[in-house]
Amino acid sequence: MDSKDYGLELKYAPGGSLMAEGTRIEGYASLFGLADQGGDIVVRGAYAASLARLAARGDKVRMLWQHDPARPIGVWDEIREDEKGLWVKGRLLPEIAQAREAAALIGAGAIDGLSIGYRTVAAERDGKGRRLLSEVELWEVSLVTFPMLAEAKIGRKSEGASELAAAFRAATRALRAE
Numbered sequence: 001m002d003s004k005d006y007g008l009e010l011k012y013a014p015g016g017s018l019m020a021e022g023t024r025i026e027g028y029a030s031l032f033g034l035a036d037q038g039g040d041i042v043v044r045g046a047y048a049a050s051l052a053r054l055a056a057r058g059d060k061v062r063m064l065w066q067h068d069p070a071r072p073i074g075v076w077d078e079i080r081e082d083e084k085g086l087w088v089k090g091r092l093l094p095e096i097a098q099a100r101e102a103a104a105l106i107g108a109g110a111i112d113g114l115s116i117g118y119r120t121v122a123a124e125r126d127g128k129g130r131r132l133l134s135e136v137e138l139w140e141v142s143l144v145t146f147p148m149l150a151e152a153k154i155g156r157k158s159e160g161a162s163e164l165a166a167a168f169r170a171a172t173r174a175l176r177a178e
Helices: 048-056 097-108 159-177
Strands: 008-013 019-021 024-031 040-042 062-065 068-081 085-092 113-125 131-144
Touching (some): 024 113, 048 113, 048 131, 062 097, 068 097, 068 131, 085 131
Parallel strands (some): 040 131, 062 131
Antiparallel strands (some): 019 024, 024 085, 062 068
């Protein structure tokens, strides 16, 4: 059965080995075949048509902070499906205050998840009542505090993000000392 629900959905998704290198981040925003806390399972190939449509019109999936459309914090330079899931690579924009905060939080280990915002195009239920998402329209991938799956964690901290966080702390101390 195809889903006829065309409302935007938010999905905290497995980040695999998300890593930050300065303001660059990469990892898995979604892994195929794993049930999330809502009982949804993304099927291999679910993003292909959406990514093709975006590329055809020269558009991109947005990088948001905590799914807030008023808070873009960077750009995804590369998004692709592979045998494991939806892999993303992008960069936080240092000109954006929230992106600098995100880099500091990543460096400190306080933020460690990715999450997808999407609209279901086609889905069916399996024998256990879980929704198998076979096609989704991907709108955004967010950095989040609480991913839907326990596996949705940053794999390791980045030296660059830690150094950036330390620089922000030093600048804050210097400003307070004035």
